[in-house]
Amino acid sequence: MKYIFKFPDIGEGLDEGTIVEWLVKKGQHVESGDSLVTMETDKVVADIPSPKTGTLVTLFGKEGETIHVGDALVEIEIEGVEGEAAIAEVEKGSDMEAIEEEGAGVVGTLEIAGNSAILSSSNEGVDDAVEDKREVKTKSLATPVSRAVAKDLGVDINNVKGTGPAGRVMKDDILRYAESGSKPKVSSSSASVGSVEQLVEVEPLSQMRKTIAKNMIQSKHNAAHMTVFEEVEISELDRIRKKYKDQYAADGTKLTYLAFIIKATALSLKKFKSLNSEMDMENSNMIYKKYYNIGIAIDTEKGLVVPVIKNADKLSIVEIAAEIQNLSEKARTGKLAMSDFKDGTFTITSYGSIGGLFAVPVINYPQAGILGIGRISKQPVVKDDKLDIGLVLPLSLAVDHRIADGGDATRFINSIMGYLAEPVTLIF
Amino acid sequence: MTIEVQKYDLQDYSIFESSKEYDYYLWHPEDRYIILGRANNPEASLETDLVEADQVKVYKRPSGGETVILTPNTLVISVKVKIGNELNTQKYFKEINDKIMDALSTLGVKDLSMKGISDISIGDKKILGSSIYLRKKTLFYHAVLNISESIEVISKYLKHPTKEPDYRKGRSHKEFVTSLLTEGYKLSVKDLIPALNTSLSLD
Structure with missing residues (x-):
């Protein structure tokens, strides 16, 4: 597997440093703890040790260049680490000591690129952080x-x-x-x-739980969450699914509601670019992505994982269904690779299969939104001014209100509902 | 004329090469030395004409931070710690500065605090600046404590630094830097060294 080592906060609470000298070369084998690069911040010149043993594939940045905390420093190829071991490696993070210091933020923290992980922000205003009267x-x-x-x-x-x-x-x-x-x-x-001891049970946090906790807090601290709730009647979609599901089941593909929802979401993202974007505050830019990769939250015994269905807009509903099946199986058996987690642009979480109706999902930061899928149930609905029984799907859309206004969010969810209410439109 | 900048090899640096896990060195300079930070250059940091005229020796240390002047009225405090792969330099700035402040407190110095990234101040005026060099899993901290040096000397040789902590707020050397003597503490090296020995010897 490839491991991206990012420039860590070395404890001053500053968010940038200068590359003084590279101590290694591309292609060189390094052991964990070997010095990679000499970095300079305001008061410190420090050799940064490698967090992993492996071969250096890429060195990012030139001597004299100023980089920010969280920017990639090196890419390390870790030989013989794939599948479940790759996930374990992600969860393990680093062999380096990650130390939490009051007022200094988390330091020495190492991250894997592409899993939506963001380094803890440095403490600006050093006066306040450091001052110790x-x-x-x-x-x-x-x-x-x-x-x-x-x-x-x-x-x-x-x-x-x-x-x-x-x-x-x-x-x-x-x-x-x-x-x-x-x-x-x-x-x-x-x-x-x-x-x-009799009243409570103390259990150490797993690395996965720590990662989930950190990402959730990261999202809550950085995004302005706003949620829209809706219900859509999907009897026609249900009819089509039932008509074809046995046919595809014979081919080994389970045609789920989720496949239709992912397709509807991907097509709607193409129409509302703000929902498929991220905000780059550091450089005062909006980044609109022209690819539509949908993360699907999967509940596993070890915790929540979010593998990504790539280019969902270009896949047929059956292909999406097959990919959901593939990723779910890999998640259950612990065989998801780093590449399965990378480059998501929007996330769908489907808690309805367990039982919830509505929720306020936490955005998979820095993405702009997340769609929650509730439990499908038969409900009284009005069709042609007559009371009927309809199949109703509850939807909860959480967006980053910094990026998407209420109108954008509502129009976006209306678009998804339109596709789901008239699923034939998903084909054309 | 170009100022000759020598590689930092003053006596306190010897502890960096020692085999001890923890060591410290208190050095009372016998002469004036100007020490550039790793990224500083003489033209940007020094009043070069005056430095040359007075034949003050100029060195460049391997650590970060801005240019300082060592004089017989200052005390250099250097600490070396082997720290493995740890990168939490702020922890060490704080621990070592705490020990120094403990020592000064025992001598009656009041209103001490750590400000900016790694300064020690009395009120909002700086009396000690420090920096760290971390190499080969060994951390080298060094600081200059102004016992009684006139700020006129600092202003004479050093230009306004290229970077400054927030709490400096653009103040000149004269407005920003102080000494123990100026603050009313008539302490000599003979007072300071035993107190620092006690404090820095602690776990």
Whole structure:
């Protein structure tokens, strides 16, 4: 697999650095930890170590060039890592230490390109981030002896009031503190109910859960979410699907509602370019994509994955159905490759198969929108001024309101509904 | 005339090559030295005519940051730490600056804070600047503490820096930089070194 290593925030909270010197060459084999490049930020000159062992396929940027945190530095070919191992590699992230420092953001974080992952933004306004006024500082002054005694007794020296010069914590202060038993106590009320171990189960976060959490927060922090809800009557689509599903099932293809919805969405994206775009705030640009790759959220035992159906606008409904089947099978068996996740331009999440009607889906940032598919159900509908039974599909469209106005979002969902209500239009 | 810029090989740099996991060096310069940041050049950073006239030696250090002047009225504080693949330089700026501020606090210096990326200030005036060089999994921090140097000396040789922290707000050297003496602390190297030894020796 190929691994894109991006320039990490090296802890100053600055968002750019200058390439001082490349220490490696294209085609060179590197071990994890080998120095790749010397970078300079405002106060730091640092060698950046390779996060992976492999062969360097591409070096991005020239000496003297200024790049931003999150820009690609090198592409590393990691030999013999494909399929499930590739996903594990993505989830693992890096062999480097990723450290969270209060006020300094996540540093040393390494990302794989193409999975919609964005590096944590740096803290601008260093004054606020770094400033550490003495008045609020809680670290105690102490003699080396008292620190050693505190360490031996398991006492947090910062909780001990010092009686020495300038409030310095002395050895006797530590001993008095330890004797007084000023340690955390379990309250009697909670003790009577049961121990902490009995009341809760603590489980370490998996890398996938961490990645999901980070991406969700990234989206919520960066996009202005706005959601439109609609219902569309799809009895005609249901009739067509039922008519042909056995025929295609014989060929091994499961003709699902989702295939029609993806096709309708791709065709609608071609009409409303703002929904197939992303906003590049850094360069003050809008990027309108002229390819229509639809991510489909798949619920797996390990968590949510979003593989991508490429060029959905150019595929027939049956081809889309086959691709959904293919990606779902790979997701279930853990065989999705990095390429399966790349370059999505819009996402569809289909929670209706489990039971929800409407939702407020979280946009797969930096995409401009996500369509939620609810549970299809029979509902009373009015047709030709008569009450009838119709098959109703609930839709929830969340858009980034920075990019798409309410009118755009509504016209876009109307377009999807039009295709689904009259599915013959999906063919022409 | 072109100013000769020498590679940084002053005595504090020796700890970078030592085999210790952690080491520090306190150095009281016996003369005036100008130290350019890695990306600085004499023409942009120095009043070259005056530097040449006074025959001040100019060095270029491997670390980032702006140009500084070392004098017998300053103290150079250098720390070396082996850190593996970690890249969290801000953590080390903070930890080491905290130790320095601890030492100064024990000597009665008040209103200390860390400002900008890695400065130590009294109020909103800078008394210490620092930078980091990270190579071969070894971090080299070095800082200059202004004990009693006149700001006139700094202004004489150094131009306004090409980059400045937000809190400087365009202030001149005279408005922005201060010394312990100017702030009312009559501390000598003999006072400072024992306090720093204690603080920097701690875990």
